[in-house]
Amino acid sequence: MTSPWRTEERRELRAMVRRFTEREIVPHLETWEDAGELPRSLHRTAGSLGLLALGFPEAVGGDGDHTDTALVAExxxxxxxxxxxCAGLFTHGIAAPHIALHGSPDLVDRFVRPTLRGELIGSLGITEPGTGSDVAAITTRAVRDGEDYVVTGAKTFITSGTRADYVTTAVRTGGPGHRGVSLLVVETDRPGVSRTRLRKMGWHCSDTATISFDEVRVPASHLVxxxxxxxxxxxxxxxSERLSLAVQAYATAQRCVDLTIAWAKQRETFGAPLSSRQVVRHxxxxxxxxxxxxxxxxxxxxxxxxxxxxSGDLVAELAMAKNTAVEACDWVVDQAVQLHGGAGYLHGIEVERHYRDARILGIGGGxxxxMDEVVASRLGLD
Incomplete structure (x- = not known):
């Protein structure tokens, strides 16, 4: 039986992604890490290849499914x-789906389609300075005033926030709790929007920002x-976000396995390659x-x-899958650095970058x- 990951179409997709990565990303990655962001041209190139459209409905200009998006990241x-x-280039995977599924045709035409072509960059604004995983407790408020909403508040840890053309923003349009939360598309060039770049431990090429809204007027038609x-x-x-991070986690682990095998074969100690040492092999x-x-x-x-x-079982397994992949990745990247010795601790060495980048995977998306609380709840431990 042929694996769905190994169909002819997906073998071709994998080969195309490899060529794209080796030609358009690898030679420039260190420069982008130092600059703190990806160039907009990379989005346009990825869009022209159809990579940004994967996982979105055909009705909005999309193609493929979530297995395709996972394969691309992997x-x-x-x-x-x-x-x-992945975080910086595919931020639209968390910014645009809500608009694609629930937005008006005008919002789809103005934001989703050009994003899938690589012409716009979107962000998702949920986390606030005082509110993280408790989405129902957000305080950024959008007050209706005629044909507009007036938005006041702040979002933080926003991926692609310094480059984003728009932010799909969680706002409070009603009373307390989850029933008062709405989504509103806010362009970042509107008066009253300001952004502050944040520096991070890892994901250096993925820009991150705090975005503040000071009585920003947004048309009511931008409600999603x-x-x-x-x-x-x-x-x-x-x-989908948790699965995406899980894929990135196991792919990072596999890359570090591959890099460590290559290193162990070519690195010699006391006249023999590291790969000959049983402790290293095991x-x-x-x-x-x-x-x-x-x-x-x-x-x-x-x-x-x-x-x-x-089903409720799958909700729990989504959480289990993320934690399983993250824990595997955390251990593997640590071992990769250890087995690379002093070289693994040098800035610019690939395993060092994966070591830093891996740390966010157990934080983002929950x-x-x-995740453990989700599992415990599904097990009836409330």
């Missing part, structure tokens, strides 16, 4: 890219879906094992999620602790 990392590149439906829309998308074998287990499990959960399984 191969980009395996070919020498990074999870930081009905008032008060924002919380539900956000919850609908958490599954360490790499364990790295490969935990990576393979994580990849197999995440792919299985992704297949069931793609098939439309919305922390490891939140």
């Amino acid at each position: 191969e980009l990392i395996l070919a020498g890219g990074s999870s930081g590149v 879906g009905a008032e008060g439906s924002g919380f539900r829309q956000i919850m609908e998308r958490f599954g 360490r790499i074998a364990r790295m490969a094992r935990v990576t393979t287990v994580a990849r197999t499990y995440v792919r299985d959960v992704l297949a069931r999620w793609e098939a439309g399984d919305a 922390t490891n602790e939140i």
Whole structure:
């Protein structure tokens, strides 16, 4: 039986992503890391290849499914890219789906279609300085004033926030709790919008910002879906975000396994290659094992999620899959640096970048602790 990951079309997609990564990303990645952001031209190139359209409905200019998007992220990392590149280049995967699924035809035409072509960059604005995983507690307020909403508040840790042309923003249009949350598309060139770049431990090539809204007037037509439906829309998308981060985690682990095997074969100590040392051989074998287990499990959960399984068991397994992949990645990248010795600690060495980048994967999309809480709740431990 042919794996859905190994169809002829997906082999061709994988080969195309590898060529794209080796030609357009790897030679420039260190420069982008130092600059703190990706160039807009990379979005246009990815858009022209159809990579940004994957996972979106055909009705809005999309193509393919979420297995395709996972394959792209996986191969980009395996070919020498990074999870930081994935974060910066594919931010539209969290910024635009709500508009594609629930926005008006005008919003789709103005924001989604040009984003999939690489002409616009979008961000998702949920987290606030005082509110993280508790989405229902957001305080950024949008008050209706005639044909506009007036938005006041701030969002932080916003991926691609310094480059974004628009932010799909969680705002409070009603009372307290989740029923008062809505989504509103806010262009970043509107009066009253200001941005502050944030420096991070990792994901250096993925720009991150705090975005402030000081009585920003936004047309009411920029509301995504009905008032008060924002919380539900956000919850609908958490599954895909968590799976995306899980894929990045196991792909990063696999890349570090590959890099460590190559290093162990060519690095000599006391007249023999590192790969001849049993302690090294067994360490790499364990790295490969935990990576393979994580990849197999995440792919299985992704297949069931793609098939439309919305059961409570799968909700728990989405959380389990993310934590399984993140924990595997954390251990593997640590071992990769250790086995590279002093070279692994040098800035500019690939395993060092993966070590830094991996740390965010257990925080973004719901922390490891939140994932465990999701699982505990589904087990009836409330």
